[in-house]
Amino acid sequence: MYKIVNRKKWLSVLLADNLGRLLSLPWTLRRRSEAVAPETVRSILLIRTAYIGDVIMTLPMLRPLKERFPKSRITVLTAPGAAPLLQGHLYADEVVTFAPFWFYRAANFAEYFRFIRVFRRRQFDLVIEARGDIRDILLLVAPLRSRYKVSYGIGGGAYLLTHVVPYPGLRHKVEYHLDICRFLGCPDKPLDWGLRLTEDEQTQARQLIERLSVSGAFLCAHPGSRLPLKTWPEERCAALYDLLLERFGLPLLLLGGADDQARIERIMAMMQGKAVSLAGRTSLREMAAVLQEASLFVCNDSAPMHLAAALNTPTVALFGPSKSLETRPFSARSVVVEENFPCRFACDESSCHRAVKQDCMKAITPEAVLRAAETLLSGAGRQSGCTGTN
Template sequence: MKKQFKKILVIKMRFHGDMLLTTPVISSLKHQYPDAEIDVLLYQDTLPILSENSEINALYGMANKKSSGVSKACNFIKLLLTLRKNKYDLVVNLADQWMVSLLVRAIPAETKISHQFGHRDSKYWRNSFTHLTVPEGEHVVLNNLSVLKPLELKELKTNLTMSYTADDWKNIDQRLLDLGVHSSYVVIQPTARQIFKCWDDEKFSEVIDALQSRGYQVVLTSGPSKEDLECVNNIANGCQTKPVIELAGKTTFPELGALIAHAALFIGVDSAPMHIAAAVNTPIVCLFGATNHIFWRPWTDHAVQFWAGDYETMPPRDELDRNKKYLSIIPASDVIKATEKLLPMNIRSMMTRY
């Protein structure tokens, strides 16, 4: 397809990490069509993770599932009217929600491409787009990029993009200094949206003790929910020396990106901050349970990945117990050994970040 597009809409409605993993699609489009304005339609509560991305012209938020029926209806109509007025000439769809087909049909774009999802194999869905592609690729980044196949792009950009401003880092740096973090630090994100993606609190405490005994300061991060903050406090209280917990639940996504970007190491479970660490090229130690550890692995060459399936057999997806901590089988000693391989021994305790 040898066309020059000037106004492009990319659609993806999932969680924060999923949105970060769409940035190679945006970068590939911007590289091929440098003069094009690229807008993104996503859930309202995931707007912040892409808010500083300079390749994006505008972000449009769809009301999420927790919104009332009236709110969702009003939001949908308002978005529909706005997107129609924008006069897109290309729509790139990565979303599988049924309402997307309604929305796309109402947008008068000449070219509308989408993945063909198995559970959306209806005539109505197929006729909502001009081109459909079967998703392919062993990793979610490659899977997302496969939607661009009809465009016959000369080059695909595969790097993730997590953007933050100089002020974001300035703010975080000052807060770290105020908290006494003057030397090389490690960021640990122990929480995830689902319990089956989480590790044991006491094992995180053991890892933190090992890191701090080697001269590294540890900063714990999390979401702002009561459950997340309780988890962080429990881990901190189990440590011989309490790590920094004052930033947990109190950073914006761009600020979190800046914090992780300047860390010596990131340790965490399968969650959005892990993908942020991959995007900003910070070394990673990550832990996976009963999930697809290949498809969702951190998109970087600087990661040590632990998968619970290497210690015991994991159940198939349809037999998954979402209330079980499958990661519990991973011993803290293995994670500690990985940190020793990725971080120098003892020498950074007296080093500043400058």
Template sequence: MHFLIVKLSSIGDVVHAMPAVAALRRAFPTARLTWVVERVAAPLLLGAPGLDEVIVLDTRGWRRQWYRREVFRQAADCLARLRRHPVDVALDFQGLMKSAAVAWYSRARRRIGFATDALREPPGRLAYTEQVTVSPSEHVIRANLRLVEALGVAPPETYEFWLPPLEDEAAYVAGQLSRQGITGRFALLNPGGGWVTKRWPAANFGHLAELLWRQHGLASVVTYGPGEASLVEQVQAVVREAPVVSFPTNLREYLALAQRATVFVGGDTGPLHLAAAVGTPIVGLYGPTSAERNGPFAAADKVVGLDVACRTDCYRRTCQQHICMDIAISLVAQAVGDRLRALS
């Protein structure tokens, strides 16, 4: 039996598909599992246990340089690998036209995707032989599990996340923390986010760092992604006494950093979901997206958000008002305190 897993991106979405794929492996321990993923999220899967093959696409890069012979060679190689081992079942966890096309191209006899009303691009339904109904309000991890339940897979009691070995990354992180004087507990603060509407003001993280230092003796490590270095500067600009440091990390180094953190604070972005996957205590700041659907899943984790009418089914990437992220610093500090007390 050969299962093709199609979950291309984003980072958080790939993390949210891991428990379903882990459950599939437990139900079919001798099956072949192949995961198709975009280059940006591939480091999360390459070397991860439980997978027989990872096929890495770079559709963004290919579109930018479509005229180059090397691009045609890379794309042709990926297409050939899709058919190298006959696929019995393709599972499209993405719900896009391109992910549905990957499932269809594999020639799998069974191609399973979500019901049409749950697809981000409904025409993708034409590629499926079966569709699975999910509730729009249930957590995305639970929705993903419904795809494998269509194959008779029992839902797991606890979520399992496949992650690659991180020994080298842990050594890098330990060295960086030591050089910057962070020897004890620290909070992991993430002011960034792919959507501007998901961001809590960067300066607020600096004021929060001061409170965490005074109230809990927590230093702070500020993380950032490509193009977000200015956010770190905004955080540090308002800090007076608290130890606040920052250093660059790739995806795997970030995972190693999150494993050492006492608590994570940030919005609904990839770093939050990565931290949740390694078991870091979470305080999530939610505005345009639903914590019920995309939030942290540990019972003790905390979510902070405002009760404003326009948040319902918002999911806007831009907004003229953006009042949903006007969350008071005191509310976030209180949530962190509550989460820390739950640890003891």
């Protein structure tokens, strides 16, 4: 069973899997699956290269792995953009960076061959591919020397693994990742993201905020997302931000990367009130430090949303084509605003086939988001909280 929405990708994985199974049949017939015993594991490689938000949702795996395999050294293979999140992480011993060409357009084949030629010399007792993607399994897991190779088979490539994690059905990605740990016998403990900011980083964030003439409590918003279909219309953002300023009477900081600057400038030009833009002015960790200080964060389904959840910042998240069941903020201090469009469950989030493009996002009103913010700050918000616009 494949968990792949895009039909072309589903067919290509099916063909590749059938061919791969046939070619690897002599090896798989000789292979014997053995239990992953803690005493046999001294080195672990955890692979999660795409994307920053997904990497954040992988972080809770690290503590259970460290507790199940206490004598092991844990290496995390991730993309350069996500690597700062693992600086000073409580349970990661090493971070290795690589941007695969199958996920990142700027990467290329030559970089892959240079990387894998060197990296495959290393030996890990246990390799875990957290995404369940045939490309990661074929091109990153298969070339490595490892006694145990573990992942899901729902994205293809199961024949290349020593252990295939059973897929329990659609659930939040944090639980999806933790199910790998449970499969390996890891203890179920209170969730720990392991993400820690230093005192210097927190101090620098406060100083940055003060230089913007902002003192005391403040609100944050992020109007962008990695995928255009997940972004709320700019005029709706402007209307909401004015409502937030009027309702709460607190300064509003707009967060984003350098590629969000033009969008944020257009939004600010539409506003009646005044917001402060930090677009392109903070690193990922600096953004985290600012978010940690915020009284409220409003955003689309995006990497900063997952960062806010990991920091336990009160968050109102707007969902359209993506499924909140899988990727909502994994935090009790959050509320999701969404409308029930059945096509979302068959949407690959790259193209919209409705008569009104991006109808699921456009159906969300600024007033509905404001109500969600009021609900959250009144203490009534829940992780599964959801409000519609009708």
